[in-house]
Amino acid sequence: MNGVLQADDETDFNITKATFKANSTLDWHKHSTSQILIYVDGEGYYQERGKDPVILKAGDVIKCDKETEHWHASTKDSDVTYLAIYGGGQPTTWTEVVTQEYYDSVADQLND
Template sequence: MKRTASILLVILPLLVYSQNSDYTVTSYMKEGVKAPNTHHIGDAWLNFLVKADDDINYNITQATFSANSTLDWHKHTTPQVIIIVEGEGYYQERGKEPIILKKGDVIKCEKDIEHWHTSTADSEVSYIAIYGNEPTIWTEKLTQEYYKSVAKKLKR
């Protein structure tokens, strides 16, 4: 009986002060859904953290690409912010040199700027992308030859 009373004394406050289930909580710690290989080569997972609706006009998505993956050239009709949360990735805007982004890096791509971003040849990358509620405009296939030339150029 004492044991039951002790257990109730521990559990009861937890039940009273537990989180309200009316909240929608997501996590960028989960893997997400495997993306079909429509505009990329390699494995990619998408975790839709916040979807635009009547109250908020932008999306927040976590994307994870396996090492040595490509993502096609594209642009957005709104600015896009990319926050690298794990690994390393390549980033390039049309007409500029490619760079390597590392964990902790944040980059903003202005609207209507053609660009691509994905994992490096040797590292998976996971990033959070913040972008407007408009479809991505896919402009050109990123070839394996071009990706390999970037990997060779940026290899340390």
């Protein structure tokens, strides 16, 4: 992940550019502010706790409300690059590991 813009006295949000190789994931987490993900290349999985996972592709934008537990990842067969926009301070709380078995079950569900 590469920091594009860091929050400071005049800008109260961060922008991070993240690229993940195919078949990789982040764990479940939440942010103290809302987060916007802008997909710029490839395909990825995204899921909020209690909701069905979805596939997001280049050009898709999703907003995750503050304190909403979620995870996102590349798909099994595609790298993914996205921009993450979120508030300054301590924005990420990691909550639970996304196991390979769970990731594989999401991949199977979305590829049917």
